[in-house]
Amino acid sequence: MPTANGGRTNPLRDPRDKRLPRIAGPCGLVIFGVTGDLSRKKLMPAIYDLANRGLLPPGFALTGFARRDWNAEDFGQVVYEAVRKHARTPFRQEVWDRLAEGLRFVQGSFDDDASFDELERTVRELDEKRGTGGNHAFYLSIPPSAFPVVCKQLARSGLSAQEDPDVWRRVVIEKPFGHDLASAKELNAIVNEVFPEDSVFRIDHYLGKETVQNVLALRFANQLFEPIWNANYVDHVQITMAEDIGLGGRAGYYDGIGAARDVIQNHLLQLLAFTAMEEPTSFSSDELRAEKIKVLKAVKLALPLEETSARGQYEGGWQGGEQVPGLKEEEGFNPESTTETFAAITYEVENRRWAGVPFYLRTGKRLGRRVTEIAVVFKRAPHLPFDATMTEELGQNALVIRVQPDEGVTMRFGSKVPGNQMEVRDVTMDFGYGNAFTESSPEAYERLILDVLLGEPSLFPVNEEVERSWEILDPVIEFWADSAEGPDGYPAGSWGPDSSAEMLARTGRHWRRP
Structure with a gap:
């Protein structure tokens, strides 16, 4: 001009x-x-x-x-x-x-x-x-x-x-935005009596993290990934939020809430939406929300729940060189409680892009380490022109987006081992935020508070998203509540109960160890 x-x-x-x-x-x-x-x-x-x-x-x-x-x-x-x-x-x-x-x-x-x-x-x-x-x-x-x-x-x-x-x-x-669908609707009605929906900002601090927003940049700013971001190439997706701490002084508050309500209903389903959504026509708040709501409406539970879900409570053991108590020994926690500290659920996205691709969501306390990541695991090559012995150490290609604590992206692929023999094994290519950029990432609350003051609602779930998330989770909570069997125990410092590993093993898959 x-x-x-x-x-x-x-x-x-x-x-x-x-x-x-x-x-x-x-x-x-x-x-x-x-x-x-x-x-x-x-x-x-x-x-x-x-x-x-x-x-x-x-x-x-x-x-x-x-x-x-x-x-x-x-x-x-x-x-x-x-x-x-x-x-x-x-x-x-x-x-x-x-x-x-x-x-x-x-x-x-x-x-x-x-x-x-x-x-x-x-x-x-x-x-x-x-x-x-x-x-x-x-x-x-x-x-x-x-x-x-x-x-x-x-x-x-x-x-x-x-x-x-x-x-x-x-x-x-x-959060929490209610404890089930009915309470979420009641809460939304109370708030909307006083503030119109466009003046309501529901904080999910995970959505303020740079690496969560980088999911959108990774997918839609690059030609490299989007052509294979579908059921033709993707075998399954794992979304993990693991904590290495126990309940400590929060035991009384946590009883009756549990890992699924505390993390899966909000953080992990939002990460699923970012991973699975279609490309918005623009990054305006209305267009971004429309695509998230559309994909959440396509999310369905994989059945039967006794095989596609797992829950557990941590037991005492050694973690980080320290002996730690089990959940039932935590002060203020009811030893008869069936509240889970570990939850794993299998979801499916019923649309053309993702048909047949399971999405495995898991979260837990007292796990092996503190980490949150999205792992897109690809199908094996349809033909390998190698002898079996050449590729016996070769796994599946994977793209892993590390949300915390070491923010970045890792790609896993096969490469020849140096030497006279043709031997292929997994190697990784790693991008770290701390190495690539001189400026440190703002804290999530910096971004979200500024967005509130600017009136920028893109990263804040609206009524429909919150209520749809409860619709997706409630059947699992009800199934667990009606089950005669309580949560399975798992040792502190492990990666959850055996039932979680069996959930994937039934289809020939296994959990990543971050």
Whole structure:
């Protein structure tokens, strides 16, 4: 586009250029549950890191709401300590001083009208003194049981009102989004009574990870992979989220929830959707969500469930050179409970691209190591012009996307072993984020909080996605609840119960050992 001086517009100054960082406009954030671990370890440090990267407006305001008998200075000290301990980026005094000017604290309980009236006055004062422009997001870092009363208070006090089309009010919800389909629908109805769906941001922090978003870049920015990303070439897909820790102090909270509800319903089904979805016509939020919902509607359970699912509870043993207790010995856990700490489920995607390809999802605690990965395992070559002895150590080709902790991509393929003989065995080609890029990846909460303030909803599940995910999982939970047999035991430090290995062995497959 010609300019007045006869030159051409610098593409780096083009507002449509997606390479430019997007900076949030005037706004503030209110955190309910500000005294919790999530707020101290993730939210507050992420806000500082965004400010340090120049992505927050100069007048940004952060307001905490809790029962603690704190004043603004006490709250400022809590935020300061959280930032110094957990922030990703270096501490800079000038950044902190600017951020600290916008800190406020409101003491109160969720059922106290006066406290929410004070919060409303605080928000108005911030609009006047900090220039937040009436734009505020409310982060509900609280148990779902408290959502109804907080949403009711936000509506009663006028905090949720969006009368001016140029002013926004948004609500941020942490998982769990219910504990089954019925409760998810009830929760959605409660929130949508106060906030329209386009103002609701449901946080699944896995969707903020760089490597999850890289699934889309890997597939749709390269000609190399998409032609073989289908049932003609793919044998099966394994999606794993393994933790090497036990329940510890969360035993009481975890009882009755379990691994499937805690991880498969949200994190792993979202990873499945990214892996299996069709190419969107654009990366607008509407188009991206449409393709995710479409593929989730095609996801079906492989049957019978007694052969295509497995669950377990970890037992005591040695892990990392340390003797650790079993689940039933964890303080606060009911030894009669059948809540699973390991879950594996087989799904199928009933469409032309994926017909006949099983998707194996597994998650567990006290497993061999902490790792999250997506492994696309390909079919064997239809013909090998080698003697059997030449390829006896050759496995199946695989593309593995490592979500955490060592973010990157690994390709496994066959290569000749150096020497006079023709011998082929597996080798790997590895791409690591830490080696390829000089800038470290932002924390997931940095990306997601910024997207909330920008009103960018692409990485946040909508009602339909949440409810469809429960439809997919509920039959498994009900089957386990009705089963006469409880979860199988597995030793701490292993990769789950024998029933999980048998689930794949029935079709001649086996789990990867990450």
